[in-house]
Amino acid sequence: xxxxxxxxxxxxxxxxxxxxxxxxxxxxxxxxxxxxxxxxxxxxxxxxxxxxxxxxxxxxxxxxxxxxxxxxxxxxxxxxxxxxxxxxxxxxxxxxxxxxxxxxxxxxxxxxxxxxxxxxxxxxxxxxxxxxxxxxxxxxxxxxxxxxxxxxxxxxxxxxxxxxxxxxxxxxxxxxxxx
Numbered sequence: 001x002x003x004x005x006x007x008x009x010x011x012x013x014x015x016x017x018x019x020x021x022x023x024x025x026x027x028x029x030x031x032x033x034x035x036x037x038x039x040x041x042x043x044x045x046x047x048x049x050x051x052x053x054x055x056x057x058x059x060x061x062x063x064x065x066x067x068x069x070x071x072x073x074x075x076x077x078x079x080x081x082x083x084x085x086x087x088x089x090x091x092x093x094x095x096x097x098x099x100x101x102x103x104x105x106x107x108x109x110x111x112x113x114x115x116x117x118x119x120x121x122x123x124x125x126x127x128x129x130x131x132x133x134x135x136x137x138x139x140x141x142x143x144x145x146x147x148x149x150x151x152x153x154x155x156x157x158x159x160x161x162x163x164x165x166x167x168x169x170x171x172x173x174x175x176x177x178x179x
Contacts, residue, residue, distance in 0.1 A: 009053075010053075013052035013053065014052070017052060017058045020048070020058050020059065020060055021048065021052075021058070024044075024045055024060055024062065024063040025045060027060070027063050028042065028044065028045045028063055038079065039072075039075035039076045039079035040064075040066030040067045040072050040075050040076070041063060041066060042066070042075065042079070043065070043075035044062060044063040044064050044066040044067075047062050047063075047066070048062045048063060101140065102129060102137060102140045103122075103125060103126050103129055104122055104125055105125065105136070105140055105143070105169065106121075106124070106125035106129075106136075106169070106172075106176070107121040107122050107124075107125045108121070108169075109169055109170045109173035109174075110124050110125060110173060110177065112170075113170075113173060113174070113177070124177065128173075128176050128177055131176075132176050135172075135176060136176065139169065142165075142168065143168060143169055146161045146164055146165040146168070147161050147162060147165055150162060
């Protein structure tokens with residue numbers, strides 16, 4: 001596949017139909033407020049894109065083709081399967097990410113404090129977690145909440161909360177690693 005050609009062709013299709021695509025996208029976005037319309041409107045907007053890629057004339061009404069009986073069923077069958085699979089995998093990924101975050105949280109301070117290599121730091125971080133699991137989870141939650149507050153403050157707050165949470169984590173590492 002020649003990605004450059006594909007991107008140029010895509011841009012040309014959109015450029016030639018800019019208003020139609022913008023209006024179609026707005027209809028799909030606003031219309032998706034009603035949950036039942038999400039799948040058919042996404043199908044319809046995709047139908048607009050497929051017609052454009054084929055070189056066919058695109059019309060704003062194309063965004064509504066997903067409401068035809070067969071297309072409505074097809075779009076919702078896909079959407080339900082997608083939501084279940086993405087939801088399950090997303091939850092698994094989120095849980096695994098949180099577990100890894102907790103297990104590895106003391107590693108960087110340990111690398112600095114003790115001059116460990118990566119594996120040694122990870123190993124001791126896990127040992128700390130096993131030794132004081134409740135305290136470790138509390139440390140994790142405090143650093144997470146601090147940085148969420150910073151992110152909520154338009155990201156600028158991170159300039160304050162990241163240093164605070166990093167020093168807090170260093171202090172916690174000293175204390176929990178009995179340094």
